[in-house]
Amino acid sequence: xxxxxxxxxxxxxxxxxxGPISFxxxxxxxxxxxxxxxxxFTPVCTTELGYMAGLKPEFDxxxxxxxxxxxxxxxxxxxxxxxxxxxxxxxxxxxxxxxPELKVAMAYDMLPEGAGTSSEGRTAADNATVRSxxxxxxxxxxxxxxxxxxxxxxxFDEVLRLLESCQLTAKHAVATPVNWKPGQDVIIPTSVSDxxxxxxxxxGWTTVKPYLxxxxxxxx
Numbered sequence: 001x002x003x004x005x006x007x008x009x010x011x012x013x014x015x016x017x018x019g020p021i022s023f024x025x026x027x028x029x030x031x032x033x034x035x036x037x038x039x040x041f042t043p044v045c046t047t048e049l050g051y052m053a054g055l056k057p058e059f060d061x062x063x064x065x066x067x068x069x070x071x072x073x074x075x076x077x078x079x080x081x082x083x084x085x086x087x088x089x090x091x092x093x094x095x096x097x098x099x100p101e102l103k104v105a106m107a108y109d110m111l112p113e114g115a116g117t118s119s120e121g122r123t124a125a126d127n128a129t130v131r132s133x134x135x136x137x138x139x140x141x142x143x144x145x146x147x148x149x150x151x152x153x154x155x156f157d158e159v160l161r162l163l164e165s166c167q168l169t170a171k172h173a174v175a176t177p178v179n180w181k182p183g184q185d186v187i188i189p190t191s192v193s194d195x196x197x198x199x200x201x202x203x204g205w206t207t208v209k210p211y212l213x214x215x216x217x218x219x220x
Contacts, residue, residue, distance in 0.1 A: 003109045005143065009034075009136045010107040016067070016095035017077050024140055031064040031167065032136040033159060036110060038127035039119075040072040040080040044153050049081075049096075050088020051156055058160055062167065066094040071105055071119040071127055074098035105130050124150065133159055135166055143170070172218045173200070188213040 003010075009032075011024045035052070037045040052066055059066055070077060077096040085091045097104060100119045105111045110130045116122075128150050135144040143166045148154050165176040173196075174186040188197050190211050197205065197213065205215035 003142060003145070005145070007142050009134065009140050009142050010104075011140075012104050012107060014104060015074050015098045017074050017081065017092075017098075018095040021095070021097075026067075027065070027136065027138065027140060029063075029138045031062065031138060031163065032134075033059065033064060033066050033163065034069060034108075034134040034136060035066075035154070035159075036069040036105065036108070036130045036132050038071070038130045038150060039122075039124040040070050040076040041083070042124050042150075044150060045070075046080070046084055046087060048154055048156070049092055050084045050090050053084070053088070053090035053092045053094070055156055055160065056094060059163070062160075062163060064163060068092075068094065068096040069099055069104055069130070070096065071099045071102055071122070071130060073100045073119075108132065108134065135159070135163055137166070137170065168217070174215070174218065177214075183217060185214050186217050188215055 009023070011022070013020065013022050035048070037049070049068060052068070056066055074096065077098060081092045081096070099105055101117050102111055102115055102119060105127070106113060106115065110132055111127065129147070131148050131150060133146040133154065134142055137143050144162055146154070146159070161181065164182050165180060168186070169175060173189060173192050175189050177187055180186070188201070188205060201215050205213050207213050
């Protein structure tokens, strides 16, 4: 199944380092960052998992749960977590999904159906496409997706910025411009008429072009 923005995030049951979960139930009313890894004990992913562990309080403030995925069993995850804390300085306190039968990786369209049913004997290169980030809303819909090559560490500061944009635009009829950061001006989408905008923004806005209207970020 091909996933797109606004597709429902596939539900699944799986073992994690913090016990079994049913994914949609685990999400509850939170936002979620699901980020995947091709194999345990890989160097780039070690740095990523450690950085996310350090960044977790920022996601907590934003009602967002973090969950990692690797196609290896959870016993390997637990041993890997010790290396991550030792080398990166942050303990992994979020759950890591074990996916030894590749079910979650295939459900999220990161491996083809012909990939088999076992992680055993597979190398990181075999799983190179299991390098994605999914931003999932409380409605269980996929709000954003990012996929990186194995050779490039992901920018999780950008993932945090992306999450903030997704949360803001889900709450208000606005869009965020290039390189936007929280607190900066936002864009009134073309789907909002001037009449509707006047009701929402009585203080007015700046019209750069008829299709480009800029307004202060809503505060509530």
